[in-house]
Amino acid sequence: MSKERIKIAEELFDIMPVEYQDLVKRATYGNGQRGWKDIGNAKELIEEHSLCAGCPESMAFRYILASLPNPEDTVMVGSTGCTSLVFPHVAVHNIHSLFGNQNAIASGLKRALTVRFPDRHKDVVVLAGDGATVDIGLDMTLQAWFRQEKFTTICFDNELYANTGGQESGLMQKGFVAKMAPVGKTFEKVRLPEIARESGCHYVVNCTVSKPNLIEKVIKNAVHVAREIGPTYLQLYTPCILEIGKNSMEGLQEMRDSEKPTERFAYKEYVSEPAKELLAELAAKEKERKAEAKKQLAGQSA
């Protein structure tokens, strides 16, 4: 979709909802340089959310939507959980259908868009919680990777079922006492990033969302690699402050504590050889673009 498509006829402009007017005037569709720094300056693709005050997931959502390289041609797929309370506010097409089937939906969707738009990039990005990704939907998560489906899977890992009130999940830490784990979880946190690598993902990152510039980078990498090469996986720690007994202001510190080198969300990255080549190519192009821009700027001031 070009940005032209969302333009409003002049005669009708004033009767359109103010959010839509804003979307046309100030959204960053079509801006190749869009990123987290646009937050607060440009119209964001997420309206006010309905998550808890201070929820790190809400920060993650904003960073991701600000960082999508091609939102005007991106369709997102969600699943049941806290994310499904946010998606109705998001200004890219998004699909919620059932709980856990997000990677199956995305497989069909990506193939349909490829058949219908063979000469264009239509990116598909899955965003679901850890229950959807690792427990009920694990089969479909892995099978999409085995088949080398070309879309990005993002897991908001809050280490439990938050939306239903804090039950044990496969990504929960061993020993954590939760609903349905009344004497503490008896087995280790599932090692999905390693499984993702072995299942054929070409770009895998495990980290927290404490640093917006890092999230921007990994989102762009993940989407570009998925578009050109094959499946990519991001596991982002978005702690459920409510269920781990923290206050609204403590989410960021919780993430910082959990990303220390010895902790479970220390930055981990896997990049396949073809993905490395692609990312190096993209980095070289970006460098060239910056040098060109600098030259032009120097020319203007001279």
Place this chain on the structure above:
Amino acid sequence: MAAQASFIGQKNKKEQVYTDPWHMMNEAPRTPSFFTGSEVIKEAVRRASCDIMVAYPITPQSEAAALCGELFAEGYIGDYFRGESEFAVMSQCAGAAFGGARVFTTTAGPGTMRAMENFPMWAGARLPIQMIVTCRGINSPLSIQPDTLEISYLMQTGMLVWHAETAQDFYDWILKGYMVSEEPDVHLPLALCCDGFFVTHTKDMVDLTPVDMCLPPYDPYRSPVPCMDMECPPVRMMRDPFVMKSNYISYATHASWQQEVWAAVERSRKHTIRWMDGLIDTENTDADVIVVASGTAVSQSREAIAMLEEEGIHVGLVKVKTLRPWPGEEIREATKHAKHIIVPEFNVIGWLAREVSATISNNERIHAGPHVCGGMTMPPEIIAAEIKTVLGVKAPSLAGRGG
């Protein structure tokens, strides 16, 4: 945008001409061919301009699903792959339909049940997916034999549900099915059911439409809900997701949408009547005894009726073609003179008899049965015996028929 273009008269990459569907189905010359039901499915899909087909092996639909793979290899289908389970397959179909594709899939028995969570979602999301259901047993112990119990579950999902009797029905209804379910005022998925093995694995003469004619492609921009392809403006869909609200507006929204889905099933009636020449077929409805049946039970009833005719017993027949929409008015009219209504079925619970009972007055006239299940055949003799019992005519012992 595709919405403004007419494809009629243009050729696809296989040199098939996109043809006016009414002309293709009702006026174009037909070629008689001797095919299995599975091969007939392939031939219909060859002419259906499908974008995506998702396959999974389960008896007795595996052959049809694999034959559609051959169509993909030949270039007749946009994309094709094997999913990992029926639950996943039906979600993959949903994803493709959300993305604006014409989608085809097939399943059977336990596969239908495994995928069940998807079907009300398909209907609620208004995805005009076509799913062939080659019915088989869903009970334990394991059975792969014909049994139509799964249809009774599909009937409550908001999908259109049709029950084919023969391979010819199948061929025509696959193509006509897309024409009905893609109507903007319908836009619902279709479960096109048949009795497994009896239809899929037997050979029959089927009149095929010309191979160089195919349906025009699906136009997703005629959908009553937005196609999820970022080709129309994305706006925030709602201020507060209904799932998290417990208030009147939330309930009213859900309630009105469920009503709208069922209203769309009703609106399909007029299109279905036009394409299928009515929701039921009838023969001799002035008889005192009328058999009401769907699927293969219709064929067996025809045999029984012919046998009884030789003995001077006149019996009428109602062939129920669509279960959703339900031809209530038609069945009421067709059975109004009947003193006895016999409903033979290939399942243990007798769901068709229940539906008919809920439809007509004086429903003590209904005799639910005979029922066979678990793969048993339904010899015309047992239908004839049931009718004779009802009429108080002495029937010879079936055990004495000899081998």
